[in-house]
Amino acid sequence: MFYRRKVLLALLEALGGTALKTDFQKLLFLVCHGQTKRSYEFVPHKYGCYSFQVDSDKRTLTKYGLVKDTEAWTLKGKARYYHLLHQTDQILIIKILEQYNSLSGRALLREVYREHPYYAINSEIIEEVLQPSERESVNAARPVPMDASLFTIGYEGIALETYLRRLDSNQIRILCDVRKNPVSMKFGFSKNQLRNAAYALGIEYMHLPELGIDSKKRSKLESASDYKKLFKEYKATTLKNQEQALDLIVRTIDQRGRVALTCFEASHERCHRGCVSDALQVKGFRNDQIAHI
Numbered sequence: 001m002f003y004r005r006k007v008l009l010a011l012l013e014a015l016g017g018t019a020l021k022t023d024f025q026k027l028l029f030l031v032c033h034g035q036t037k038r039s040y041e042f043v044p045h046k047y048g049c050y051s052f053q054v055d056s057d058k059r060t061l062t063k064y065g066l067v068k069d070t071e072a073w074t075l076k077g078k079a080r081y082y083h084l085l086h087q088t089d090q091i092l093i094i095k096i097l098e099q100y101n102s103l104s105g106r107a108l109l110r111e112v113y114r115e116h117p118y119y120a121i122n123s124e125i126i127e128e129v130l131q132p133s134e135r136e137s138v139n140a141a142r143p144v145p146m147d148a149s150l151f152t153i154g155y156e157g158i159a160l161e162t163y164l165r166r167l168d169s170n171q172i173r174i175l176c177d178v179r180k181n182p183v184s185m186k187f188g189f190s191k192n193q194l195r196n197a198a199y200a201l202g203i204e205y206m207h208l209p210e211l212g213i214d215s216k217k218r219s220k221l222e223s224a225s226d227y228k229k230l231f232k233e234y235k236a237t238t239l240k241n242q243e244q245a246l247d248l249i250v251r252t253i254d255q256r257g258r259v260a261l262t263c264f265e266a267s268h269e270r271c272h273r274g275c276v277s278d279a280l281q282v283k284g285f286r287n288d289q290i291a292h293i
Helices: 003-014 022-031 052-063 087-100 103-115 132-141 160-169 191-200 224-236 242-256 271-281
Strands: 018-020 043-045 048-052 067-069 072-076 149-154 174-177 204-207 259-261 290-292
Touching: 003 022, 003 052, 003 072, 003 087, 018 022, 022 048, 022 072, 022 087, 022 103, 043 160, 048 103, 052 067, 052 160, 103 132, 149 271, 160 191, 160 242, 174 191, 174 242, 191 204, 224 271, 242 259, 242 271, 259 271, 271 290
Parallel strands: 149 259, 149 290, 174 204, 174 259
Antiparallel strands: 018 072, 043 048, 067 072
């Protein structure tokens, strides 16, 4: 079993085996926020901190009969998980519950908002939870986006929630997927998963497979020279023949605002999205209008 799921189940065990959905998500957030290496990442959602991975794990654990998913999370069976955790995480869970377990509902949410104001920036109920003076810290926590209008981002090595926070922090309006085949073994990054997660944060998803590179051409990339050769061919063929797709991106930025090109690789220099951004520079984008996040 993944360690992150042991943390989730151990927290539920420490809560006596059951917890309301919203309260459990907030308590798990507090536990993870205290970890050196976080078991789960979260995004600022419409009701505060939220993890898509937690929700996915809940469905898996329900499928295997380890939890019962109703209006509350409930442990099923006699298995125990707390003793399987690292001692530091055992201590952390006890510490969090000693501090917050007496709170529930809006009272718990208020404490999370006050202590972690960044995760309240997209809250739809903030006026019901915080006083005007308390909301000032939330406004102060809002990231200041870059001045660029065209962004590129890869998801290699980061969680879906971390990826989404980067988009949200830069006020991205359209996520433009330039993968030919938007399928991934990494949670959250296949087409439908990514589109739905982006939509939950108010970001529209657009797929332009015509700007992608066939996976067969990418299978044996090892050295810098391999990438250089591939991208030279890509620019001379695919990009040269996809003026309409490039013009669509330009029009989208003009009409809708900030657009992010996305693919897998962490570095745009090892990804064809970097070639796409270079091609858009030819269409009038200056260096300071493009940011690689």
